[in-house]
Amino acid sequence: MRFKLVICPPTAHDDWPERIRKEVPDCEVVFCRTVEEAKQAIADADAAFGDVRPDLFARAKKLKWIQAHYAGLGPEYFHEALVKSPVTVTNMRGIYNDHLANMALSYLLAFARGLHHYFALQQKRQWGPTTGVVCLSDATAGIIGVGGVGAEIARLCKAFRMRVIGVDPRREDKPEGCDELWRADRLDEMLPQSDFVIMTCPETPDTLRMMNARRFGLMKRTAYFINVSRARNVVADDLLEALKAGTIAGAALDVTEPEPLPPSNELWGMPNVIITPHMGAAGPYLGDRRTEVFLDNCRRFSDGRPLRNIVDKAKWF
Secondary structure, eight states, X not given: OOEEEEEOSSSOOTTHHHHHHHHOTTEEEEEOSSHHHHHXXXXXXXXXXXXXXXXXXXXXXXXXXXXXXXXXXXXXXXXXXXXXXXXEEEOOTTTTHHHXXXXXXXXXXXXXXXXXXXXXXXXXXXXXXXXXXXXXXXXXXXXXXXXXXXXXXXXXXXXXTOEEEEEXXXXXXXXXXXXEEEOGGGHHHHGGGOSEEEEOOOOXXXXXXXXXXXXXXXXXXXXXXXXXXXXXXXXXXXXXXXXXXXXXXXXXXXXXXXXXXXXXXXXXXXXXEEEOOSOTTOOTTHHXXXXXXXXXXXXXXXXXXXXXXXXXXXXXX
């Protein structure tokens, strides 16, 4: 099937037009470096890559498919006109699984061995005192969201002989590493059993502000909270209060609200908090993986085959 594809800002690779034309001869590719260019090109396009915001979407008369540039996309991307339309949206889920899982395990191991404590002592050039450790073979990891990232975290946790419980609203098959897979409505049951609560779920209408004061209160006082998903899944003020009150033992955050986290925010000075600047997905091969997903979907669209990574637009994922 011959079709027109518009590549919109912000994230694209310069070599994509040539590669797409080579692998999908029936595709007419228009590479747009600015939104103004995209406004002109998208009018008669069949497909688009990138952020098709409302002013762009309103100009599109033939659009059938949009390939999003990331995996996690919130309500800013899924504006009302797009959600109500018949246009199919696909995302990039799956390309970050190993990087985010490695990030989560780095946090977990740091807390288990007290590295956050020793980092602070090192800055003071101070030898000791020592702190306690968590015996991982006696510990439970509770994973909120057992998609590609959560499943890989479960596999890594099991390598340390941990007990692993996952909660997920959609997954039916128990992945390798999960001792138990529960429906999302059992989250409150999982939290008090977990020594590490690891949030990997996407931002959806159901997960927004999911972790709040009540749920932090369900966690063990010795438990650690780790978030490598989306900041708005957590009530920031409630997390801060839980840390200050000793309701939980500590937190590791790759995402914060707001971002960047202001220098005045109290989280910066807490000895039981690890903060990284939203870089958990960083790592090699992402460009190649993103290209592979996009090219595969271009071929599928041309052939009339089902697309990969179709999003539930009403759920944003």
